[in-house]
Amino acid sequence: MLWGRTERRPRGPAQGLSLERIVAAAIELADAEGLHTLSMARLAERLGCGTMSLYRHVASKDDLLVFMMDAAPGKPPVIDVAVDGWRGGLERWARELRSIYFQHPWVLQVNTGLPPLEPGQLAWLDSGLRTLADTGLSPDKKLAVILLVLHYVRGEAQLHVGLLRTNEHSSWSSQETQAWYGRTLARLIDAERFPALAELSAAGTFDPGDSSDDGTADFDFGLARILDGVGLLVRAR
Numbered sequence: 001m002l003w004g005r006t007e008r009r010p011r012g013p014a015q016g017l018s019l020e021r022i023v024a025a026a027i028e029l030a031d032a033e034g035l036h037t038l039s040m041a042r043l044a045e046r047l048g049c050g051t052m053s054l055y056r057h058v059a060s061k062d063d064l065l066v067f068m069m070d071a072a073p074g075k076p077p078v079i080d081v082a083v084d085g086w087r088g089g090l091e092r093w094a095r096e097l098r099s100i101y102f103q104h105p106w107v108l109q110v111n112t113g114l115p116p117l118e119p120g121q122l123a124w125l126d127s128g129l130r131t132l133a134d135t136g137l138s139p140d141k142k143l144a145v146i147l148l149v150l151h152y153v154r155g156e157a158q159l160h161v162g163l164l165r166t167n168e169h170s171s172w173s174s175q176e177t178q179a180w181y182g183r184t185l186a187r188l189i190d191a192e193r194f195p196a197l198a199e200l201s202a203a204g205t206f207d208p209g210d211s212s213d214d215g216t217a218d219f220d221f222g223l224a225r226i227l228d229g230v231g232l233l234v235r236a237r
Contacts, residue, residue, distance in 0.1 A: 002070050002118055017049060019057045023067045027104065030068070035106035040064075065110055070118035072104045076127035081134065086234070087227050089131035090145075094153050094223055097124065101157035108158050125150075136237040145230050152226055160215040175208035182206035 030038050044051040058064045077096045079089040128146040191198035
């Protein structure tokens with residue numbers, strides 16, 4: 001259905017519903033309240049219809065998640081490599097992918113155990129690969145580079161989105177959470193058992209930073225080091 005090779009034929013009366021409307025409402029619910037709150041019954045309540053009406057358009061919650069994962073990222077960025085170069089293009093791709101994870105944090109919780117087959121997700125993969133078109137890298141190396149950047153962006157976003165979600169359900173601010181973590185580590189870590197961590201703790205590495213810091217500086221640092229490494233590979237080719 002996502003690839004347009006099977007016609008969408010709702011079973012029974014449409015009752016003003018459409019698959020697009022159902023998926024959009026499901027994404028809004030997951031964005032606002034988290035994936036754990038999403039159920040067919042809750043979604044039907046949000047749409048003002050009976051639960052069984054949903055099953056005329058989508059067969060199961062698992063199928064609904066597939067449609068959500070296809071729609072949530074939206075269209076990938078249009079990158080002009082002739083202007084930005086492969087590095088600028090890939091950097092922009094990584095930043096915009098990170099913003100998707102922050103807009104739709106529930107995406108980080110969906111794990112089908114399979115590589116993506118949805119056109120929406122594959123469009124992002126294709127967009128990233130196209131930034132490497134003129135690098136001279138072999139196809140398998142291009143895919144390896146994109147997966148490296150993808151896993152870095154996803155892992156970094158998972159860490160910071162998790163912290164934000166913790167703060168949403170707590171009376172503490174992000175700075176207070178970091179301060180608590182730093183104090184707790186300082187009490188637990190001893191230099192004999194964890195010498196490297198003790199050095200960081202003593203240097204104040206785990207102390208809270210600027211209240212406006214959303215982890216972008218750390219993200220930029222890590223991304224730059226990855227792209228430095230890719231640059232060495234490209235120059236070697």
